[in-house]
Amino acid sequence: MSSPNNIPSESQNIAQPTPLRKLSISINQNSTSTPPPKEDNNNTVNSAKDNTTTNTTNNMISAQPSYNKYLFENLSLVSPAVTPSPSTPKSIPVIPTNEFLNNNERNSLPDELPQVVCVARARIPTTNGQEIFLHLYSNNIDNKEHLAIVFGENVRSKTLFKKYPHETQSDRMTRGAYIGKLYPGRNTADKDPKTGEELHFDINGELIYDNQHSVCPESEESTLVRIHSECYTGETAWSARCDCGEQFDEAGRLMGKAGRGCIVYLRQEGRGIGLGEKLKAYNLQDLGADTVQANLLLRHPADARSFSLATAILADLNLTNIKLLTNNPDKIIAVEGKNRLIKVTERVPMVPLAWNGPHAHGIKSKEIDGYLRTKIEKMGHLLQKPINISNHS
Numbered sequence: 001m002s003s004p005n006n007i008p009s010e011s012q013n014i015a016q017p018t019p020l021r022k023l024s025i026s027i028n029q030n031s032t033s034t035p036p037p038k039e040d041n042n043n044t045v046n047s048a049k050d051n052t053t054t055n056t057t058n059n060m061i062s063a064q065p066s067y068n069k070y071l072f073e074n075l076s077l078v079s080p081a082v083t084p085s086p087s088t089p090k091s092i093p094v095i096p097t098n099e100f101l102n103n104n105e106r107n108s109l110p111d112e113l114p115q116v117v118c119v120a121r122a123r124i125p126t127t128n129g130q131e132i133f134l135h136l137y138s139n140n141i142d143n144k145e146h147l148a149i150v151f152g153e154n155v156r157s158k159t160l161f162k163k164y165p166h167e168t169q170s171d172r173m174t175r176g177a178y179i180g181k182l183y184p185g186r187n188t189a190d191k192d193p194k195t196g197e198e199l200h201f202d203i204n205g206e207l208i209y210d211n212q213h214s215v216c217p218e219s220e221e222s223t224l225v226r227i228h229s230e231c232y233t234g235e236t237a238w239s240a241r242c243d244c245g246e247q248f249d250e251a252g253r254l255m256g257k258a259g260r261g262c263i264v265y266l267r268q269e270g271r272g273i274g275l276g277e278k279l280k281a282y283n284l285q286d287l288g289a290d291t292v293q294a295n296l297l298l299r300h301p302a303d304a305r306s307f308s309l310a311t312a313i314l315a316d317l318n319l320t321n322i323k324l325l326t327n328n329p330d331k332i333i334a335v336e337g338k339n340r341l342i343k344v345t346e347r348v349p350m351v352p353l354a355w356n357g358p359h360a361h362g363i364k365s366k367e368i369d370g371y372l373r374t375k376i377e378k379m380g381h382l383l384q385k386p387i388n389i390s391n392h393s
């Protein structure tokens with residue numbers, strides 16, 4: 001990567017995103033329904049119990065109602081999961097020998113990380129009163145604009161701050177590669193005229209991470225991080241089908257309180273299947289499927305996401321020890337990457353706000369009850385609903 005605009009072409013050394021978890025589905029041995037004949041070998045789903053194989057087929061929804069019925073009846077639960085208290089999130093240490101660090105899952109991650117370049121950064125004053133620094137990334141595996149929302153002034157991107165030959169101080173300020181704050185008439189990017197703080201670079205123009213100059217060195221203290229996947233419906237269209245909007249706001253609140261943190265915002269709408277397919281999945285859910293079944297019926301994996309871009313972005317920001325806000329154990333393994341470039345030292349649970357008591361704020365709907373139930377029962381999310389909170393009906 002020789003300049004911020006010089007992104008390697010797709011053919012160069014592309015690390016392929018790997019879908020996270022291949023959903024294991026237990027076939028109910030006592031079921032009386034008979035499986036319909038297999039049609040093809042696509043979208044093979046392995047049974048966790050007996051290792052038999054089920055196949056899904058194209059246009060199954062309209063063409064094969066009996067198959068749908070069979071699938072709906074026989075998708076049973078595989079991942080009993082438990083954990084945290086529903087109150088204020090307390091972080092849970094992630095120990096290298098624990099249940100999350102499943103070697104098979106780690107070994108299935110790509111050997112190489114995608115290449116990312118932070119092309120611009122800007123200060124955003126927010127309606128909450130805090131200031132954030134929005135970082136926009138390009139990469140060599142897709143054409144999407146992934147983001148890092150950074151809380152705290154001294155988290156710095158290596159690729160953004162790199163000095164390029166012939167680049168002026170004005171160019172650097174325009175890209176957002178400056179120390180301190182911008183104000184009318186400022187003319188240096190690498191030195192803050194108000195405080196005298198200065199950035200330092202090696203002979204290749206790479207930023208030197210240095211405590212004395214208020215640039216955060218490789219952080220020994222873990223930084224609070226959320227890896228958030230885009231959800232137009234939950235974040236913009238006030239959807240009560242999922243808790244994505246609430247999780248996003250809560251992550252921002254916690255990071256604002258801590259004065260430091262980073263939300264990596266990945267453009268993988270609908271767990272990677274895209275908004276159009278997610279809307280179809282919603283219609284299937286209204287017809288009786290759960291979130292996992294709806295994806296499978298549309299011939300998508302239960303979760304089509306990859307988190308290797310998040311790993312690369314965190315490494316670019318020099319955030320290598322992190323406390324991860326998540327209930328999804330797959331994310332912990334995925335974001336650490338095959339070689340554990342990033343280390344998740346703690347997991348901070350994201351407990352739905354509505355579970356904090358009968359009068360608590362938070363999303364309440366029958367759809368979200370089903371959505372969370374499926375996450376817990378089928379996707380292994382580490383949440384346990386307190387028994388004193390009744391289901392919405």
Ligand SMILES: Nc1nc2c(ncn2[C@@H]2O[C@H](COP(=O)(O)OP(=O)(O)OP(=O)(O)O)[C@@H](O)[C@H]2O)c(=O)[nH]1
Binds near residue numbers: 247268282
């Ligand atoms: N396919 C599909 N995607 C959904 C649905 N509801 C929300 N999403 C997407 O799910 C993604 C968020 O992932 P979640 O599975 O909710 O949570 P997670 O990121 O795996 O785990 P946490 O870190 O604990 O939040 C976003 O991309 C949403 O757009 C749905 O019903 N179907």
